[in-house]
Amino acid sequence: MAKRIDIVDLDIYYSKFLAVEGVNLSVEPRSVTAFIGPSGCGKSTVLRTLNRMHEVIPGAYAKGKVLLDGEDIYASDVDPVNVRRTIGMVFQRPNPFPTMSIYDNVIAGLKLESSRKLKKSDLDDVVEKSLRSANLWEEVKHRLPRPGSGLSGGQQQRLCIARAIAVEPEVLLMDEPCSALDPISTLAIEDLIEQLKDNYTIVIVTHNMQQAGRVSDTTGFFNLAGVGQPGRLVEMGPTDKIFSNPSEKSTEDYVSGRFG
Amino acid sequence: MSTTTPQQAAVTDPDLHSTLTGGKLPRWAPYAAAAAALLLAWLANAFTSVDGVAGTLIVAALLYLVLQTGWSFAVEGRRHAIDRLATTLVYTTFLVALAPLASVLISVVARGITVFNWEFLTSSMRNVSPRSPGGGALHAMIGTIEQVGIATIIAVPIGIMAAIYLVEYGGGPLAKWVSFFVDVMTGVPSIVAGLFVFTGLVLTFGLGRSGFAAAISLVILMIPVIIRTTEEMLKIVPNDLREASYALGVPKWKTILRIVLPTASAGIITGVMLAVARVSGETAPLLLTTFLSQSINWNPITGPQASLPTFVWDQIGSGTDASINRAWAGAMLLILFVVVLYVAAKLVARRFKIDAR
Numbered sequence: 001m002a003k004r005i006d007i008v009d010l011d012i013y014y015s016k017f018l019a020v021e022g023v024n025l026s027v028e029p030r031s032v033t034a035f036i037g038p039s040g041c042g043k044s045t046v047l048r049t050l051n052r053m054h055e056v057i058p059g060a061y062a063k064g065k066v067l068l069d070g071e072d073i074y075a076s077d078v079d080p081v082n083v084r085r086t087i088g089m090v091f092q093r094p095n096p097f098p099t100m101s102i103y104d105n106v107i108a109g110l111k112l113e114s115s116r117k118l119k120k121s122d123l124d125d126v127v128e129k130s131l132r133s134a135n136l137w138e139e140v141k142h143r144l145p146r147p148g149s150g151l152s153g154g155q156q157q158r159l160c161i162a163r164a165i166a167v168e169p170e171v172l173l174m175d176e177p178c179s180a181l182d183p184i185s186t187l188a189i190e191d192l193i194e195q196l197k198d199n200y201t202i203v204i205v206t207h208n209m210q211q212a213g214r215v216s217d218t219t220g221f222f223n224l225a226g227v228g229q230p231g232r233l234v235e236m237g238p239t240d241k242i243f244s245n246p247s248e249k250s251t252e253d254y255v256s257g258r259f260g
Numbered sequence: 261m262s263t264t265t266p267q268q269a270a271v272t273d274p275d276l277h278s279t280l281t282g283g284k285l286p287r288w289a290p291y292a293a294a295a296a297a298l299l300l301a302w303l304a305n306a307f308t309s310v311d312g313v314a315g316t317l318i319v320a321a322l323l324y325l326v327l328q329t330g331w332s333f334a335v336e337g338r339r340h341a342i343d344r345l346a347t348t349l350v351y352t353t354f355l356v357a358l359a360p361l362a363s364v365l366i367s368v369v370a371r372g373i374t375v376f377n378w379e380f381l382t383s384s385m386r387n388v389s390p391r392s393p394g395g396g397a398l399h400a401m402i403g404t405i406e407q408v409g410i411a412t413i414i415a416v417p418i419g420i421m422a423a424i425y426l427v428e429y430g431g432g433p434l435a436k437w438v439s440f441f442v443d444v445m446t447g448v449p450s451i452v453a454g455l456f457v458f459t460g461l462v463l464t465f466g467l468g469r470s471g472f473a474a475a476i477s478l479v480i481l482m483i484p485v486i487i488r489t490t491e492e493m494l495k496i497v498p499n500d501l502r503e504a505s506y507a508l509g510v511p512k513w514k515t516i517l518r519i520v521l522p523t524a525s526a527g528i529i530t531g532v533m534l535a536v537a538r539v540s541g542e543t544a545p546l547l548l549t550t551f552l553s554q555s556i557n558w559n560p561i562t563g564p565q566a567s568l569p570t571f572v573w574d575q576i577g578s579g580t581d582a583s584i585n586r587a588w589a590g591a592m593l594l595i596l597f598v599v600v601l602y603v604a605a606k607l608v609a610r611r612f613k614i615d616a617r
Contacts, residue, residue, distance in 0.1 A: 051507065053503065053506060053507060056502075058431060081509055081510070082509065084506060084507055084508065084509040085508075086509075088507060088508070091500060091503065091507075095500040095501055095503075095504045097501060097504070097519055098501075099519075099523050099525075108508060108510075109509060109510065112508065112515075112518055112519075113508065113509045113511075113514075160504070163508065164507070167508055167509060
C-alpha cells in the first residue's frame with residue numbers, strides 16, 4: 001500500500017478558464033503533504049485532479065500528467081472510477097450518506113463498488129477496523145445501526161474518514177478536513193492523520209498554517225501570479241524549511257502572516 | 261477618573277420609565293375583540309341588510325381586524341398593532357383556503373354516506389335502472405384501479421428516468437428541449453390527451469375503446485407531473501453526496517441508484533402520488549377512450565370499461581334522486597381510493613428511511 005504521486009506540467013481548466021498552470025511536484029509515499037495558500041489559488045483544484053474528481057464539474061478538465069507510481073492516471077485508457085478506488089478523498093464538509101446507518105456508511109464503498117457478495121462477518125471486521133483506524137469505534141460501537149447524520153460534526157468527519165479508508169485506498173486526499181470543526185475535533189483528526197501516515201500517502205489542503213506545520217512533512221505553497229491570472233505552485237519543500245527559511249519572498253510573506 | 265458603581269447607576273428615577281416595558285394588551289384581548297366583533301356583526305345582521313351566516317361571519321372577521329388592531333395601536337403602539345394585524349391576516353387566509361376543502365369533504369361524505377353500503381361496494385349497475393335505488397360502483401372501482409394502475413406502471417419509470425436524465429446527465433440542447441416540452445405537456449388540457457389517444461390509438465390503430473386506451477391517455481397526463489416533481493427532488497440532493505460516492509470509486513449509475521434516489525425517495529413518492537391523485541379524477545379523456553359501462557369488465561384490453569369519475573358523471577346525468585345519491589357515493593369512494601393510496605405510499609416511503617432514534 002501507499003504509492004507515490006508525481007505531477008508533471010499540469011494545467012487545470014474550468015471550461016476556457018485556466019485555473020492552475022504548470023504544476024510540477026512529487027508526493028512521497030507514507031508521508032503527509034500539505035498544500036497551503038490564499039483562497040482561490042487553486043490548491044483544492046489541484047487536489048481534486050489527483051483522483052479525477054475535478055472533471056466531475058461540468059466543463060472542467062486537466063492537461064498534463066499525474067503519475068501514480070509511474071502510471072499516468074490521465075492516460076486515455078484509464079477508468080476514473082478505478083482511479084478513485086485507489087485514491088480516496090475526504091471533503092471539507094462532513095458528508096455521511098443520510099439514508100444510511102453508521103454501519104452502512106462505513107461499508108458504502110465496499111458494497112457499492114463491488115458486485116461480489118461480501119460475508120457479514122467480513123463486513124463486521126471491516127467496520128470495526130475502519131472505525132478503530134478513524135478513532136471513532138469507542139464512541140459509536142453501541143449505535144452502529146443509527147443514522148450517521150445523528151453524530152456531531154467531528155464524529156461525522158471521522159466517519160467519512162473511516163468510509164474512505166474502508167475501501168483500502170493507496171492515497172488519501174483531504175480537502176480542508178478540519179475547517180468546519182472545533183479545536184477538539186480538529187486535534188482528533190490531526191492525531192488520526194499522524195497515525196494514518198504509516199499506511200497511506202496523505203495529501204491535505206488546509207487554510208490553517210499551524211495545522212500544516214503540525215501534521216505535514218512536506219509543504220507546497222500555491223499563489224496567484226496576479227489578479228485574474230492562474231494559480232501556480234510557488235514553492236515546495238520540507239515543512240520546516242518552508243516555515244523557517246523559504247526561498248521565495250511571497251512564501252515568507254504568507255507564512256509569516258504578512259498577507260493572505 | 262470618577263467611579264460610578266453599579267449601585268449608583270441603578271438608583272431609580274421615578275420620572276424615568278423603563279425603555280424595556282411598554283403597554284400590553286391582556287391575554288384575553290383577542291377573545292374579547294372576537295366576541296365584540298361577533299356581537300356587532302349580529303346586530304348589523306339584525307338591523308341592516310347584511311344577511312345570512314356567511315355574511316355575518318365576514319362582517320365579524322373584518323370588525324375583528326379593525327377592533328383588535330385599533331385597540332392594540334392605542335395601548336401597545338404601532339409595531340405591536342401591525343404584528344397583530346399580520347398574524348390575524350395569516351390565520352384568516354389559512355382558514356379561507358381551508359374552507360372550500362372542508363366544505364367539499366363534508367358535503368361529499370354527508371351526501372355520499374346515505375347509499376355507501378356493502379351493496380354499493382359489491383355490485384355493479386348491471387340491470388339497475390337509473391330510477392331505482394340500489395346498484396353499486398364495483399365495476400367502476402375495478403376500472404379505475406386497472407386504468408390508474410396500468411398508467412402508473414407505465415408513467416412512473418418513464419417519468420423518473422426522464423427526470424434523472426434531465427438532472428444527472430442532461431445539459432445540452434436536448435435537455436433544454438425535453439424540459440421545454442415537459443412544461444408544455446404540464447399545461448395540456450386533459451381532453452386533448454384523450455383526443456390524442458382516441459384519434460391515434462383507438463381510431464387509427466383500431467385498438468377500440470378500452471381501459472388500456474384510457475390508461476395511455478392518463479400516462480400522457482401523469483408523465484409531466486412526475487418528471488417535474490422528481491426533477492425538483494433530485495436537484496435538492498446535495499452535490500456533496502454525489503461527490504462522496506464518486507470519491508469512493510462508485511460508478512455514476514450506482515451513485516444515482518443507491519445514493520441519490522434513496523435520498524430523494526420521500527419526495528419522489530409524494531410526487532408520484534400527486535400524479536396518481538390527479539389522474540384518478542380525470543373524466544374527459546376516459547369518456548373518449550373507454551366511454552361508459554354499466555357492467556363489470558375485468559379485461560382492460562377490450563371493451564368499454566367503467567371508472568369512478570365517469571360513473572359519477574353518468575349518475576349525475578341520469579338526474580334521478582337515486583342516481584344522484586349514487587354519484588355522491590361514487591365521489592366519496594374516489595376520495596377514499598386516493599387517501600388509501602396516499603397512506604400506503606407514505607408507509608412505503610417510511611421503509612426507505614432508517615430509524616432516527
